[in-house]
Amino acid sequence: MKYNTFFKLILFGFICAFIGTSCTKEGPMGEAGVDANQSCLACHSQANVDAVEMQYAASGHGNPGSELGIAGARTGCMECHSSEGFTAHAMGYNPSSNLSFASKISCGTCHGDHRSLEEGISAPMRAMAPVLSKADGVTVFDFEGSSNTCASCHQSRANGNLYTDVDKVYNKDGSFAFSVHADSVYLSSSHASPHYTTMTNNIFGVGGYANEAGEVMGAHKNAGCVGCHMGEAESGKTNGGHTMIASLASCKTCHSSATNFDIGGVQTKTNNAEEAIAQALVAKGILNANHDAVVGMYHKDVFEAYWNYKIIHYDGSAGVHNPDYTEKLIDHAKQKLGL
Numbered sequence: 001m002k003y004n005t006f007f008k009l010i011l012f013g014f015i016c017a018f019i020g021t022s023c024t025k026e027g028p029m030g031e032a033g034v035d036a037n038q039s040c041l042a043c044h045s046q047a048n049v050d051a052v053e054m055q056y057a058a059s060g061h062g063n064p065g066s067e068l069g070i071a072g073a074r075t076g077c078m079e080c081h082s083s084e085g086f087t088a089h090a091m092g093y094n095p096s097s098n099l100s101f102a103s104k105i106s107c108g109t110c111h112g113d114h115r116s117l118e119e120g121i122s123a124p125m126r127a128m129a130p131v132l133s134k135a136d137g138v139t140v141f142d143f144e145g146s147s148n149t150c151a152s153c154h155q156s157r158a159n160g161n162l163y164t165d166v167d168k169v170y171n172k173d174g175s176f177a178f179s180v181h182a183d184s185v186y187l188s189s190s191h192a193s194p195h196y197t198t199m200t201n202n203i204f205g206v207g208g209y210a211n212e213a214g215e216v217m218g219a220h221k222n223a224g225c226v227g228c229h230m231g232e233a234e235s236g237k238t239n240g241g242h243t244m245i246a247s248l249a250s251c252k253t254c255h256s257s258a259t260n261f262d263i264g265g266v267q268t269k270t271n272n273a274e275e276a277i278a279q280a281l282v283a284k285g286i287l288n289a290n291h292d293a294v295v296g297m298y299h300k301d302v303f304e305a306y307w308n309y310k311i312i313h314y315d316g317s318a319g320v321h322n323p324d325y326t327e328k329l330i331d332h333a334k335q336k337l338g339l
C-alpha cells in the first residue's frame, strides 16, 4: 500500500515534469485562473482518496460474499466476479481455463489509466463501450458514460427461452429421458433464473414476459447507475459515492420533494405484488416455502410467472429502476396465475 502510493507520487512528479509549467502555474490547458495542480487535486488530494477508500470499504464490492470463491476464478463467471477476470475480459481476452487466483473487485478493476492529461480530465474508466446483452445477444445497453462499466456485470445472463426451448431431456449418460409437452417447461435446476442481477435489462425494458413490449425508462437511463448509486451522500448516512448504495440526495436532483425511495408508492406496490406472486408460486409447487425453486415440470404459464418473479426480486429496487416495465411484468405474472 505504502509502496503503491509512493510510486504514484513519483509518477505524478514525472508527469508534472513532463507537462512542465502547467503543474506549477497556470497551464495553457487549464481554465483561465485555474491551476492545473488544483484540478488534479480535485480527485488526487489525500483527503479525497481517503474518503473514496472509506466509502469503498463499506461497499458490496469491497465485501464480497462466498461468490468470489465460487465464481471468481471460474471460466464463464470470472469476467464479472473477480478483478483478474474482468480486466482480462475488458482487454478482449477470456481465459479458456480456470484461474489459479482471483481477487475481489478493486480500484484498478473499474479504473484504467488516464490517456491524456488535458482540460476536462475525468476518472479514467476501463470499460466505457456500449454493452451487448448476454441474455438475448441482440439488445445493446448504452448509458453513454461510465455507467456502461456497471452494465457489463450487472445484467442478466439468460432469458426464459433457455428453458422454454427445451423439448427433450436426456440423462447424465446421454440416453433419452423424456420429452417435454409443448405447454410445459422443465425446470432443470433450483438455480434456474436470469442470474442475481437484472437491473440493466430492466432499465432498458427487456428480458421478461409481458403482454406489450417494455420501454426504456429514459429518465433513469439518463441518470445512469452512477447518477443514483454514486451521488452525494445523505447527511449522517453511509451511502452515495463509492459505497455505491443509492442515496436520497441523488433522487432529489430530479424528485426535489422526495422524502424516501418509495416515490408514488411504487416500492410498496411492487413489494406487495411480489409477495402475492411468490405465495401463488408456492401453491403451484414451483417455489418451496423459502422461495427457492423446485426442479420439475410446470405449465408454461406458471414458468412465465416464475421468471418474472425472479426478475423483479433480483432487480433489488422494488420497481424503481423501471416502474412501468415492472408493472407490466407484475400484471403478466398475475394474469398467468389467475390473481
Ligand code: HEC
Pocket: 008, 011, 012, 015, 016, 036, 039, 040, 041, 042, 043, 044, 107, 108, 111, 112, 113, 114, 117, 118, 121, 122, 123, 124
Ligand atoms: C476526475 C477525477 C480525476 C482527475 C481530475 C485526475 N485524476 Fe488521475 N486518476 C483518477 C482516478 C479515478 C485514477 C485511477 C484510480 C487510482 O489509481 O486512484 C487516476 C489515476 C492516476 C494516476 C495513476 C496512473 C494512471 O495513469 O492510471 C496518475 C499518475 C494520475 N491519475 C495523475 C493525474 C494528474 C497528473 C492529474 C491532473 C492533470 C489527474 N490525475 C487528474 C482520477 C482523476
Ligand code: HEC
Pocket: 060, 066, 067, 070, 071, 074, 075, 076, 077, 078, 079, 080, 081, 134, 152, 153, 154, 155, 156, 157, 195, 196, 197, 316
Ligand atoms: C454478466 C456478469 C456475471 C456472470 C457472467 C456471472 N455472474 Fe454471478 N453475479 C453477478 C453479479 C453482478 C452478482 C451480484 C448481484 C448483487 O449482489 O446484486 C452476482 C451474484 C452471484 C452469486 C451470489 C448470489 C447470492 O446469493 O447473492 C453467486 C453464487 C454467483 N453470482 C455465481 C455465479 C457463477 C457460478 C457464475 C458462472 C457460472 C456467475 N455467477 C457468472 C454477475 C455475473
Ligand code: HEC
Pocket: 042, 043, 044, 048, 049, 052, 053, 056, 061, 105, 106, 107, 108, 109, 110, 111, 122, 123, 145, 146, 147, 149, 226, 230, 241, 242
Ligand atoms: C465498480 C467500479 C469502481 C470501483 C471498484 C472504483 N471506482 Fe472510482 N469511480 C467509478 C465511477 C463509475 C466513477 C465516476 C466516473 C464519472 O464521473 O463518470 C468513479 C470516480 C472516481 C473518482 C473521482 C470522483 C471522486 O469521487 O472523487 C476517484 C478519485 C476514484 N473513482 C477513485 C477510486 C479508488 C481510489 C477506488 C478504489 C478504492 C475506486 N475508485 C474504485 C467506478 C469505480
Ligand code: HEC
Pocket: 059, 060, 061, 062, 063, 064, 065, 067, 068, 079, 080, 081, 082, 086, 104, 105, 109, 110, 147, 149, 150, 151, 152, 153, 154, 225, 226, 229, 244, 245
Ligand atoms: C466486474 C463486475 C462488476 C462491475 C464492473 C460492477 N459490479 Fe457491482 N457487483 C458485482 C458483484 C460480483 C457484486 C457482488 C459482490 C462481489 O462479489 O463483489 C456486486 C455488488 C454490487 C452492489 C451491492 C449489491 C448488494 O446486494 O449488496 C451494488 C450496489 C453494485 N454492485 C453496484 C454497482 C455499480 C453502481 C457499478 C458501476 C459503477 C458496479 N456495481 C460495477 C460486479 C460488478
Ligand code: HEC
Pocket: 147, 150, 151, 154, 199, 200, 203, 220, 221, 223, 224, 225, 226, 227, 228, 229, 244, 245, 246, 261, 315, 316, 317, 318, 320, 321
Ligand atoms: C433512478 C435511480 C436508480 C438508477 C438509475 C439505478 N438504480 Fe439501482 N437502485 C436504486 C434504488 C432506489 C434501489 C433500492 C435501494 C434500497 O431500497 O435501499 C436500487 C437497488 C439496486 C441494487 C440492489 C442492492 C442495493 O443497493 O440495495 C443494485 C445492485 C443496483 N441497484 C444496481 C444498479 C445498477 C448496476 C444500475 C445501472 C444499470 C442501477 N442500479 C441504476 C436506484 C437506481
Ligand code: HEC
Pocket: 219, 220, 222, 223, 227, 228, 246, 247, 248, 250, 251, 252, 253, 254, 255, 260, 261, 262, 263, 264, 265, 266, 267, 319, 320, 323
Ligand atoms: C435524472 C433525473 C432523475 C433521477 C436522478 C431520479 N429520477 Fe426517478 N424519475 C424521473 C422522471 C423524469 C420520472 C418520470 C416522472 C413521471 O413519470 O411522472 C421518474 C419516475 C420515478 C418513479 C415513478 C413515479 C410514479 O409516481 O410512478 C419512481 C418510483 C422514481 N422515479 C424513483 C426514483 C428514485 C428512488 C430515485 C433516486 C434513487 C430517482 N427516481 C432518481 C427522473 C429521475
